Amino acid sequence: MPRSPRPANRARSAYRAAILSEPSCRAGAPGVTSSSTTGHHLVVRARPMSHSCPRARVLLAALCLCWAGLPLRAEPAVTSRHVVLISVDGLRPEFYLDPAWPAPHLQALARRGLAAEGVEGVFPTLTYPSHTTLITGVRPARHGILYNTRFDPAGDAARWFQQADEVRAAGLKSASVNWPITSGAAIDFNLPETFSYDTPEDRRPAISAAATPPRLFEEVQREATGRLSARDVFYKDPAVDRNNARALAYLIRTYRPHLAAIHLVYADAAQHEHGRDGEAVRQAVADIDAAVAVILEAVEQAGLSARTTVIVTGDHGFVGTHTAIAPNVWLRGAGLLGTGDAERGEGWRAIFHSGGGSTFLQLREPGDQATLRQVRALLAALPPGTQRLLHVVEQPALRAAGADPRAALALVAEPGLAFVSASRGEPLRPQRGGAHGYGPELREVRTGFVAAGAGLGSAGSIPLLHLEDVAPTVAALLGLTLPEAQGVALPGVVAAPAARAR
Secondary structure, three states, X not given: OOOOOOOHHHHHHHHHHHOOOOHHHXXXXXXXXXXXXXXXXXXXXXXXOOOOOOOOOOXXXXXXEOOOOOOOEEOOOOOOOXXXXXXXXXXXXXHHHOOOOOOHHHHHHHHHOEEEOOEEOOOOOOHHHHHHHHHHOOOHHHHOOOOOOOOOOOOOOHHHHHOOOEOOOOOOOEEEEOOOOOOOOOOOEXXXXXXXXXXXXXXXXXXXXXXXXXXXXXXXHHHHHOOOOOHHHOOOOOHHHXXXXXXXXXXXXXXXXXXXXEEEOHHHHHHHHHOOOOHHHHHHHHHHHHHHHHHHHHHHHOOOHHHEEEEEEEOOOOEEEEEEEOOHHHHHHXXXXXXXXXXXXXXOOEEEEOXXXXXXXXXXXXXXXXXXXXXXXXXXXXXXXXXXXXXXXXXXXXXXXXXXXXXXXXXXXXXXXXXXOXXXXXXXXEEEEEEOOOOOOOHHHOEOEEEEEOOEOOOOEEOOEEHHHHHHHHHHHOOEEOOOOOOOOOOOOEOOHHHHHO
16 A cells, blocks of 8 residues: 655654654653664665685675675565664673663663564674674675684784775765774764774774765764763773764764664773673663664754664673683793794794684694694693683684685684783783673673664564674665675564565
């Protein structure tokens, strides 16, 4: 049946009824702002991607990035729509499933729309690999973002993450605030998660330099946030999510992007420091909820309510920790880290890379079976009590999980323990706080998924999703497909095209 046009005020009313009907979600509630502004539109064009490039290529679905060479294909006869993708670093399902957590707006979204009891992530369950899976639909081995910091045999640092190869999706406008691995990407309105090696605690110069279009960072401060200090955009400061939400809200109201994405980060910092619980974590969740409210209100103010789907998801959960394991201490004792004071000295042969709940053995010479046998012998000679604290993951299992194909093996810690990169001191040491990076099958590191608004199916409560499912879901809502995604847009989550068009 054809849908008759509805006045903007009726569309807004429908949006409130569907999503914002809770008293605490209405305009004027704490954390909800109101403003209006207009602006110009930028439309991008697509160019072909190379499938043979050995470096990772990024596909940020309709955010116009491509890692791993994944094509984006339009579905015919689908009405225009908008998706707001909110990633909460360290999101746990109980934040929206348990009313004891201070997240009324997020919990209202879960009641009115779809909510997952858990989302199983990728291996390792780290921020950068997970966020790249969120927007490509493939696992780390395919998209190439394997860790939070790159392992380079020459010792180069993570400047790798500044090198995004670009591809634009035809006819779609995009906006992104604080999303990882997007510096230099072909996003219409982009304030990327980036930093300066010269001033790592003051991200403002790096954000300004990487912003698209030029001076967007200054525009957002002038029109939306006011002048921001270094602490206002620092990932360990509670103000960072509020300020980033205000920035995205401005971009939504002004430029009305088809896909708007944001990465909210402080809950991760709070849980790393305090573990899974505690007043600081509860306050971080409350701040996330206020940020979500600001973004929801901006959708309404932009007049996009009837055509918008809001998705709140994350990258990983958290495990409380009490002890750290430093396996590189064992390698140094065996002479495998080389000579000298550097982490990898002259003549190094093996090192454990990354941290948190897992660590991956990197060999200087990938085919060095003699060194690999020596490492295996070291692990087998550990006291039985120490051996019980970790599990060895062999290469076939790593390949099956879509993890780093270059790693000779990996270690996964028991819950309550986490790996550190230190190569001196005691191999076991106290470490209180929280960690992630464990195998995705561990329930505590599952993240969440909530969706409400236009274009959704009737699934209601979803027992389990996989992180690879998010990108194809977003694409389907936008009338696109990701043919090479390893996840799927589940029919119970996304309505059929005919239903979406009614």
